Amino acid sequence: MRHVLSLIYGLFGTLVAWLAAAIGATALVYANAPGEVPGDVWAKTKLIGYAGLVVAGLILGFLATLRLSPAGPILAGVLLLAGQAVYENKPSLFQMAWLTDGLKLPKEALVYPASMYAPVIVGVILLTAAASAARWQTPKKETPAPTDYLASEPPLGSGYDPYGQQPIDPFAPQAPTYEPAPAVPSQPSMYVDDGESPTTMLPPPAGQKPQPPQYPHQ
Template identity: 30%
Template sequence: MRHLWSFLAGLVVVPVTWVLVTLGQDGSAGTVNRWVEIGTSNTANLIEPAVYLAVGGIVLGLLGTLRISPLGPLVAGLLLITPYVGLFITPFRVRERIPSGWEFLGDPLPLRLPVENGTLFLIGMMLLIATFSGQRWRRWPVTVPQPVPATPDTPAPDPTLTDWPPVPSSAERDTAPLSLGYPDPDPTPTEPLPRRTGGGSPWSAPPGNLPRRDDATN
């Protein structure tokens, strides 16, 4: 399946590259020639042809360097070198087969230009060289994670009759007795409360030595 997609990509890249290279070369050559005629230059005029050439280079770079399948670069390279090779056999017939007088967004599109100056032949040979890598015809190896061997659980040692817990020392056994949290009683004895003598009633008159209320007011 990857070879099929690469083959279709090669068929699409050929006309796109031809058009972009033609626009870039014709625009660059026309701009520089105009500068020479008027004796001044404006670098902003080179932006449009530079964009065409940059996009064409990106498309060719993706097709030639991505290791998907070399079938696409092979097909594109053969198609791009065919017009130039045809110039060796029947140059006039090949030149007449290439359309002329086309325009793209109002700009002339001389498709014969990259064929006559050998640019398409150069690009096609570069794409053909990209197919000579034998590893590109193989599928990328898939890394399979290796299973980690499970470590066997070490069994717990069986307790024997001699494995008794250590006996606590005497210092650890002499601990304070448990309490409920109440404070310790005060060992100091308290004085007894005074008692009423004479068997009088607590509701009786005060002792005689105390002044009365009416005497105190007088």
């Protein structure tokens, strides 16, 4: 498919480039002509002449650098060289009145590019560009670069919780954390201090006599 599309580009691109070069050459010829220019010819200034040549150069440059397939540049180069050969043997074939009259150009407009021998230079350039070995290789698909994290894990800083499956809001208030309570002693003290009343003595274990409380000397 890419070869067919490249051939279409090469065919129509060459025809349009030849026509643009014919318009540009006609304008330059009439701009430098000492005599009067026919009134029905609009291409008669240097600005139009250079613009036509620039358009032709852009189209042919696109064909020369086309990465789609080398078939298009090869066809374009062959057509240009064939056009030069037709001009050398039978230039009357370029006098297409139906085209030149419709575009309001002189009948010899399509002959001007071949009379300057420009198709020889451009045709050889296109064939040389198509002869590159890199042009015949099928473009390889780019493989994605490997990542440092697993596909199942979100990248760092993405705000995604892989466990709760919920986005993490870094500005959301978090629940306070508490320190673990101290371990309860194996033998509780005999005295209980509730902070409000005097020290209360716990009842003695069964089988023991109660002992009077001892207070520190003040």
